[in-house]
Amino acid sequence: MTVIAVFNMKGGVGKTTVAANLAAAIAKNGVEPLLIDLDPQAHLTSMYGIKTNSSKSVYRFYQGLSSLSDLVVPLDTGIQFVPSHLELGKVDAQVTRHRDNIWRLKLGLNAEMLSGSGLPIIIDCTPMLGVVAFSALFAADIILVPVAAEYLALNGAMQLSQTLFGLEKFQSRKPRRYVVNRYVPNQITAETVAGQLMRHFPGEVLKTRIREQEALAAAVGSGSNIFDFAPASNAAADFTFLLDELIENNLISLSRDLPFGAD
Known part of the structure; x- marks a missing residue:
């Protein structure tokens, strides 16, 4: 499986941080992931200083005026990045094109032979539940759900589960994995939330915990990923473990045979 939608309807759970640093962990292994900013707020685009x-x-792609490949910006870190823009928010308002736009990303990835290339594709989704979010979920092979280690985030995960269940009317159930983010070891709230997640979603909660660390916020503030900003930090270790766990569970593979743009 190669297409990962990083999605949560609740804001402030670290969705963009997880997407950016998971992509950086992949690039650190010599593989060029395709990272798509599919949030009209464009936080990921801003983080990279673009x-x-x-x-x-990516709004140009949803207008049907450009391919994804033509929008790619190569980053120094080895990530191939498709930026977002505030105008992307207009897609949800285009009622007459909803059907086309819901399937546009999946069809585009297939038509450009990106989804079958073996290269990981990570989508930083908008938290707004609309056409753009649905298009990412329909295009994904796996849905990765960051859940902050707090009670309100747990409620959000439960609501999200009901939403994803509704999508099964249109597509068969896709693998999903919950990753506990902003985790403070031995803190009562954090341990309680992690435990309840495992009870509600048995077999779908990753063992890796992304610990709450100042280095992560500082890296984002500097426009960097954790591996370049603080390679010896616990945060860098956590994202290395996250990638390793996804690989060990056959949810992602790292192919070095077809670098992006190769013939």
Whole structure:
């Protein structure tokens, strides 16, 4: 499986941080992942210091005026990145094109032979439940759900589960994995939330915990990933373990045979 949608309807759970650093962990292994910013807030695009107009963003793809490949910005870290723009929010308002846009990402990834290339594709989804979010979920092979180690985030995970259940009317159930983020070891709330997640979603909660660390926030503030900013930190170790666990569970594979853009 190669297409991972990082999704949660609740904001502030560290979705963008997880997407960015998981992509960085993959790139650190010599593989060029494709990372797509599918959030109109464009936090990931801003983090990388990319200032672009809507015509050079993923919004252009949803307008049907560009391929994904033509929008790719190669980053120094080895990540192939498709930026977002505030205009992407207009897609959810285009009622007459909802059907086309819901399937556009999946069809585009297939048509450009990206989803079958063996290269990991990570989508940083919008938390707004609409056409753009649904298009990412339909395109994904696996749904990765970051859950902050707090009670409100747990409620959000339960609501999200009901939403994903509703999607099964249109597609068969896709693998999903919950990753506990902003975890403080031995803190009562954090341990309680992690325990309840495992009870509610048996077999779907990853063993890896992303610990709460200042280094992660500082890395984002500097426009960097944790491996470049603090390679010896616990946070870097956590994201290394996260990637290892996904690989060991056959949820992602790292292929070095087809670098992005190769013939």
